[in-house]
Amino acid sequence: METAPSITSRLNPSVDAPARAGSAEVRLEREDDATRIVLTGDWRHATVGDIDVRMREIARESGKSAVIDMGGITHIDTAGVWLVRRLQGDLAAAGCDVAIDGADDSESVLMEAVPQKLPEAQSPRKRASIFERIFAPVGARVLDLWGDIVASMYILGSAVRGAQLKLNRTSGASPAAIVSQMDHMGVRAVPIIALMSFLIGAIITQQSAFQLRYFGAEIFVVDLVGILQLREVGVLLTAIMIAGRSGSAITAEIGSMKMREEIDALKVMGLNPIGVLVFPRLIALVIVLPLLTVVADAAALFGSAVVAFSYSGITPDVFLNRLQSSVDMSTIISGMLKAPFMALIIGIVAAVEGMKVGGSAESLGQHVTASVVKAIFVVILVDGLFAIFYAAINY
Secondary structure (H helix, E strand, O other): OOOOOOHHHHHOHHHHOOOOOOOEEEEEEEEOOEEEEEEEEEEOOOOHHHHHHHHHHHHHHOOOEEEEEEEEEEEEOHHHHHHHHHHHHHHHHOOOEEEEEOOOHHHHHHHHHOOOOOOOOOOOOOOOOHHHHHHHHHHHHHHHHHHHHHHHHHHHHHHHHHOOOOOOOOOOOOHHHHHHHHHHHOHHHHHHHHHHHHHHHHHHHHHHHHHHHHHOOHHHHHHHHHHHHHHHHHHHHHHHHHHHHHHHHHHHHHHHHHHOOHHHHHHHOOOOHHHHHHHHHHHHHHHHHHHHHHHHHHHHHHHHHHHHHHHHOOOHHHHHHHHHHHOOHHHHHHHHOHHHHHHHHHHHHHHHHHHOOOOOHHHHHHHHHHHHHHHHHHHHHHHHHHHHHHHHOOO
């Protein structure tokens, strides 16, 4: 005996066909303006694809009120819940009162976690104007500069605080760490600093003597090299070399520790990473940079004397006598006063860039490069400010 066709078969004849094992099924049961949407079967990712189109049709076929019956569902995952939630949202948008029936606790939790609508895609960003494209990078650089200044002040303050340099408290600075850093940054840098300064002094002397020869004033090359080397070139080139050699090493060491989370380990141990890692390096730089400047000045003057004797026939005795008459103590002091400031700048800039390193080797390389470039730029800037200051006070 044949049974009467169901309401579902009238709406979608294919639904009454034998469903394959594990498939998702949906059935409508209507009473006047009320509709009951019965969900049965397996509503998981692998099976709900076939029912997607049918679920969209149901949203257009329901009456003024609807009940979604989930009691016949055997299995359901996020994909199935998303179809139910989408149907619920479509029905609500069409002015239909929707209720959920037959959902167990786990299904209710999933229903609450899945939204009814996906977030709307963001509209494409409007192309920036010429004004924005020109001045936005400038503004970003200014903000980065301000951030670097604040970080530098933090590094300096934390280094002093971490070393416990306060009244009635013992110093937290480790003499062994400072001496070790002095060896790495100072003693091992002597050969390259001396060689570089020797060559610079020789080149300046040769070029100066070549030009002064036309005026018969080759003897004044001693005055020129002595004042230039002791007042400007010696400390400046030494600081640049230390920025490239030791500044990059500081950034790489601190950056590597940050990548391996060793700095976080120091914080867990209750230690100040700035006081432990940065302070000994700052102290070592402040000590060794003036000493390296003395080495650089001596090597440059020696190279100048060698070239002056071989190229211009100026004997060592004449060279020394002329040097003593042209160089006074103010010339030496004006050059040496710059060294501690440049040392602090190199150490702080290197530490700031080291603390910025992320978790990749690419980030480490970028910040090591930025450390050297920024340190050299600021060192040259400070040297220019000192020159302006000395000229203003007639020193």
